[in-house]
Amino acid sequence: MKASLAALERRVVACARCPELRAYCSEIGRIKKREYREQRYWAQPVPAFGDPRARLLIVGLAPGAHGSNRTGRPFTGDASGIWLYRTLHRAGYSDRAESRGRDDGLRLRDALITAAIRCAPPGNKPTPEQLRRCSGYLDLELSLLPELCVVLGLGAIGTRAAVDALRRAGYRFERPPKFAHGMEAVARDPAARTAIALIASYHPSRQNTNTGVLTETIFDAIFARIKVLMDRQVGRGPGLR
Numbered sequence: 001m002k003a004s005l006a007a008l009e010r011r012v013v014a015c016a017r018c019p020e021l022r023a024y025c026s027e028i029g030r031i032k033k034r035e036y037r038e039q040r041y042w043a044q045p046v047p048a049f050g051d052p053r054a055r056l057l058i059v060g061l062a063p064g065a066h067g068s069n070r071t072g073r074p075f076t077g078d079a080s081g082i083w084l085y086r087t088l089h090r091a092g093y094s095d096r097a098e099s100r101g102r103d104d105g106l107r108l109r110d111a112l113i114t115a116a117i118r119c120a121p122p123g124n125k126p127t128p129e130q131l132r133r134c135s136g137y138l139d140l141e142l143s144l145l146p147e148l149c150v151v152l153g154l155g156a157i158g159t160r161a162a163v164d165a166l167r168r169a170g171y172r173f174e175r176p177p178k179f180a181h182g183m184e185a186v187a188r189d190p191a192a193r194t195a196i197a198l199i200a201s202y203h204p205s206r207q208n209t210n211t212g213v214l215t216e217t218i219f220d221a222i223f224a225r226i227k228v229l230m231d232r233q234v235g236r237g238p239g240l241r
Contacts, residue, residue, distance in 0.1 A: 004144050008137065009047035012118050017133040021119035025069050028120065033066045042072030042102075045119050048141055049074050050112035055149040055230055056093070057141065058084075059158040059165075060115040061203060062126055069120040071101045074113040083204035083219065084113075084154075091223035114141055116161035131161065138165045148196060150229050151187075152222070153179070155203030162198060171196060181214075182222070184229075197229040 016022055022045075029043030046063040060080075063069045067078030075081035076099040085106075089097035093111040100106075117126045117134045126134075142148065142165055151166065153159025156179040163177050171187035183200040201214075201222045208214040 005048070005052045005141075008140055008144065012045050012047040012137055015045045015118065015134075015137075018119060018130050021117075021121060021130060024122055025065075025120050028065045028069055033070075036066060036070060039070065041070045043069060044072070046072060046074055046115070047118065048112055048114035050108040051110055052112070052144075053147055054108070054110055054112040054145055055147045056111040056152065056226060057145060057148055057150070057162075058111060058113045058152045058154065059138065059162045060113065060154045061157045062115055062117045062124060063120040064124070065120045073099060073102050074115055075099065076101060079206045079209065080204045083209055083214075083216075087204075087216070087219045087223060090220060091227070093223075112141070112145065114138060116157050126157070131157075135161065135165065135168075138162075139168055142166070142169050150197045150199060150226050152226065153198065153200045155179075155201075155205070158203065159183075159198075159200040166196065166198065173198075181218075182225075184225075197232075199226060199229065 025043045029041030032041060046068045060075060064078040067081060068074055068076055071077040075084045081099055085094055085099040086097045088094040088111065093108055095107045117131055118137060121130060138161060151162045153162040159179045166187040170189045170191060173185050173187055177183060177185040177198060179200055181200065181202045185198045186195055187198055188195045199222065202208045204214055204219065
C-alpha cells in the first residue's frame with residue numbers, strides 16, 4: 001500500500017493536465033515573495049502527505065501560492081497550515097506541532113492530508129474544469145486507504161470534492177450533504193456493505209481564524225468528534241456500527 005501511494009505521488013508531481021496552472025505555479029516560484037526570496041520554491045503539483053494506513057482522510061482546497069507551492073507539502077508554509085498541524089498535534093495525529101517542509105521529519109499517525117486540486121490556482125479559486133481534471137487523484141487515494149473510516153472536508157470546496165469522490169467510488173448518502181461547519185453524513189456502499197463517515201469543518205484560512213469564525217476550541221471539537229466516529233468503526237470492512 002505504501003508503494004502504491006508512493007507511485008501515485010510521482011504521478012501527481014509529474015501531472016500536466018492543467019498547463020495554465022503549471023505555468024502559474026512556475027511563475028510564482030520565479031517571482032517569489034520577498035520574505036522567501038532566498039528559498040527555492042517547489043512550484044509543482046503537491047501530492048498528499050501522511051500515513052499510508054490512515055483511517056482519517058483530510059481534504060483541503062488547494063496549495064497556497066507561497067505556502068505548499070513553496071514547500072511541497074500540503075498545508076505547510078502559510079497560516080492555515082500553522083492552524084491545522086497545531087490542531088493535529090493536539091489531537092494526536094502529528095508527532096510535532098509545526099510543519100516546516102518536506103524534509104523536516106514530521107510524521108502523521110492515522111491521517112492523510114490531501115486537497116481537491118494539487119496546483120496553486122490564481123486567487124485560490126480553481127475553475128470547475130481544473131477541479132474535474134484533478135479529481136481522479138482523490139479517487140485513487142480513497143481506493144488506496146484500506147482502513148479509511150472518516151473523511152474530513154475543510155471548507156465548501158474540499159467537502160464537495162470529498163462528497164463527489166465518495167459517490168464516484170460507489171458510496172451513497174441518504175440525503176445530499178450540504179456544507180456547514182460540523183455537518184455529518186454517512187456514505188454507504190451497498191455492494192461492499194461498508195460505510196465511511198463524512199464530517200465538514202470551516203477551512204482554517206486566515207479569513208476564518210482572524211475573524212473568530214474558526215477558533216482553536218471549535219477546531220478541536222471537530223477532531224474530538226472524529227475520534228468518536230472512529231471509535232464506532234473498525235476500518236472499511238464492518239463499516240459504521
